[in-house]
Amino acid sequence: MSMPSSDAPSLLFDGADWDFDKVRRVHDSIEEIATTEMGLSTYPNQIEVITAEQMLDAYSSIGMPLMYKHWSFGKHFAADESMYRKGMRGLAYEIVINSSPCISYIMEENTMAMQTLVIAHAAFGHNHFFKNNGLFRQWTDAKGILDYMDFAKGYIMRAEERHGHAAVERVLDGAHALMNNGVHKYPRKKVPDLAADLQRERERQAYFEQTYNDLWRTLPKSPEGVHESRELADRKARLGLPEENLLYFLEKTAPKLAPWQREILRIVRHIAQYFYPQRQTKVMNEGCATMCHYHICHRLHQKGMISDGALLEILHSHTNVVFQPAFDDPRYSGLNPYALGFAMMEDIKRIALTPTAEDRDWFPDIAGCNDPWGALRAAWADYRDESFILQYLSPSVMRKMRLFRLHDEEQAKEIKVAAIHNERGYRDVRQTLARSYDIGRMAPDIQIVDVDLEGDRRLVVQHRVADGILLDEAEAVRTLRQLANLWGYEVRLIEVSAETDVVFKQHEDVGPSE
Incomplete structure (x- = not known):
């Protein structure tokens, strides 16, 4: 050199x-x-x-x-x-x-x-x-996040001074336990205006102080004889159930939460939503x-x-960053995101400048376009990990990284190599790898499906089981306890098949801790 x-x-x-x-x-x-x-x-x-x-x-x-x-x-x-x-x-x-x-x-x-x-x-x-x-443009407010975090820090400090450190920590413990299930996965409105949220919180507190009435506790129960299925359907429609954003439902519906506790849930929910695109x-x-x-x-x-x-x-540092240990290396912990991302983007640049016949078959839109940075900017703007891999992972990168698919069933005595380096195998490997980055499959699908606010107020939560993988019992109980602490009443968890709704397991009801 x-x-x-x-x-x-x-x-x-x-x-x-x-x-x-x-x-x-x-x-x-x-x-x-x-x-x-x-x-x-x-x-x-x-x-x-x-x-x-x-x-x-x-x-x-x-x-x-x-x-x-x-x-x-x-x-x-x-x-x-x-x-x-x-x-x-x-x-x-x-x-x-x-x-x-x-x-x-x-x-x-x-x-x-x-x-x-x-x-x-x-x-x-x-x-x-x-x-x-696109995900960051849709979900985050880059101009407002620092002011909002300043507000959040100050709000929680003032809450600790007014209500005590232990009371605030109890709410934060519950909110953090549910953080990954405290995001909207589909857009409901434009990017949150965090600056407007500061004014909204002040207005909501003032309104609550002016209009609070304790008589809501004395509402009579529903009249006898109402058809159960009709009542259930009406109740779910009224409460917007099922709801996958647990923090949002608690913030809006939990019977015993004070306004300051609801605001803390809202703060944690906004932070979880802010990081949601980064997870994808x-x-x-x-x-x-x-x-x-x-x-x-x-x-x-x-x-x-x-x-x-x-x-x-x-x-030297770059090489360390993109190093991919082999599967039998003690340091192996899956695909290095730096290595996979860099390899794919270098490959896009190569395809745009010096494509092979194979590249022209697989990527006719960018092969030989002579604008590698334009192709990369378009990919950076319009995709997330799952769709990016599904669209741009090439046979060349699969060969370079020696990717193939294994089929491993719990009851089987042998592991089957289900996809190798041929036309069909390349597409199978690409689809399988892309699916592994689907955030919907990486985290359990937990939804609130029912609660009778005029009855025992037990919250019914459902886990939509994918690939037969149930929740860890001890971890589920700990998380349900935090959910019950915020809800104020017992919580019931039912695990059902995402495909057939067959019940796999019903956990014991968990109530709030003392």
Whole structure:
């Protein structure tokens, strides 16, 4: 390898040490490549330098700079710090926040070469994906999230002062336990206006104080003789059942919750919804950022702006990031999202520039289009992991990563190789792998299906069982207990087949803890 230019003044930096002037120069040079050559469109950037301890703290509070306090964050911090101090794990080079401006945290321990990689990766790769991907545009309010988090932190602190730390923690414990089942999976309205939510909370509190009436407790029960099925249908229609967003139902319907408790559920629900697109785009988001830093850093080197040594340091870290252990490697824990995403995006670039006959058969729309960044930008905008893999995973990548499908039944004595590298096998492997990234299959389908508010108020929850996989008994009881604490009455869980509605198991009713 030889440096394109030996003119030292043309380098953006020389050596490992960094300062803010070097960071600014690198950012501006990266921005020039990202916007003019790659066509990236980003939110304004805000880059903040933090220590290793601050990075650990950011880990523990799910990466948000203004997160409220909860004991689980401290637990995560202690565990992460212990492993880091013992050398059993490293730290991420960066954390990036989906906000406008887009906040990228870089570690002060990084070398200048690593700061270059991080800025290209986070401040432009992730930033572009956050701004342009359809899921993020649909579900998140990048301009309002930081103000909303500031409101949330302040609201919970005031609630602790007024109602006590234990009472607030009890609500947060329950809300966090149900967080993954506290999102709307299908759009009900436009992106939440988080700024308007602040005013709405004040207005709702004022209205409640003016109109509260305790007489609702004395409502008579339904008259005798009403047909049970008709009554059940009317009740479900009135309550909007079945409801898969547990936190939303509790916020609107739980009989015993005070207004401040409902607001905390709403806060946790908004945060869960904010992270919902990230759960669906791990491969694409990391693949996009990795593809961007890889191309940008090579272009900086080609233009004589970084040295051979800097590029080699960057490539060393890049190689570690996209490393995919073999299935029999002790480090294997499934497909590395960085490796899969980067391999697929490099392949899209190859197909756009130098397609084979096979590529033209599989991808007629992009093969030989000579616009790789246009093809990539379109993919980044319009897909999530499941659909991206189903659309773009090529035979070339399957061969490179040695992917095939195994069919393993619990009762069978042998494992069957169900799909290999042939025309039919490629499509089978692609479909099977895409299905494994379907968020609807990754998390249990839990729905509230019935409650008689005029009767015993027992909440009936149903698990729609897929592939015959039932819930873990102990974990189910713990989660039901948290649900019952928020609901205020007993909760019943029934597990039924998602295909036939046949009842597999009915758990014992769980009531609130003392």
